[in-house]
Amino acid sequence: MLGLKRESEVHPHVPEEKAELFSSLNGGSTEVEYRRLLVGLAGVLKPERALETGILHPWALAGLAAECCELVAIDHSEAAVVAAGSLGVPNLRVYGGDARKWLRGWQGGPFDLVFLDTELGSRASELEVLLDRGLLTPRAVVAIHDTSRVRVMGGGRCLESLQFWGAFEALRKKWRLEVVELPLSRGMLLVQRAR
DSSP, X not given: OTTOEEHHHHSOOOGGGOGXXXXXXXXXXXOHHHHHHHHHHHHHHOOSEEEEEOOSSGGGHHHHHTTSSEEEEEESOHHHHHHHHTXXXXXXXXXXXXXXXXXXXXXXXXXXXXXXXXXXXXXXXXXXXXXHTTOEEEEEEEEEESOOTTOEETTEEOHHHHHHHHHHHHHHHHHTEEEEEEOSTTOEEEEEEOO
């Protein structure tokens, strides 16, 4: 893929995140390695319906859509929605607006795979809406990006990250969530309801 850079060159990191081993287009795009993981998860989960919130750079939507019967993508940016819609992917449904509000009104059935990648401060509340409304199938996997516990922004510990972790841990306890934590680079959580 053209234009790839070392993640450590495009986003602030601390040494233990090993960001120099990851690649991305820029500081706003998901690292290539985590996108590959997401597409791989879709490949083994065979989701009937998947959801991605936060599609800042839609270049990777086609790969995920190829592994799903239907991929629903939401973003508040009109430019991102237009760009994603122009991809011409037949099983991709793109919507504009705040993901939390959109999910509160969604009537299209539950999701088998979810990728939460909007603003970090919104992701725990998006997960809460999904759980409260029963919008996850029993074996659904939710991937949450930017979850490094040592995340730094603007020269210091990221306040949004601290707030995310407080809200997420409360949800984890309330809903008995099982979690796989991938701490490198910007980090990712893989979340599933306990059986």
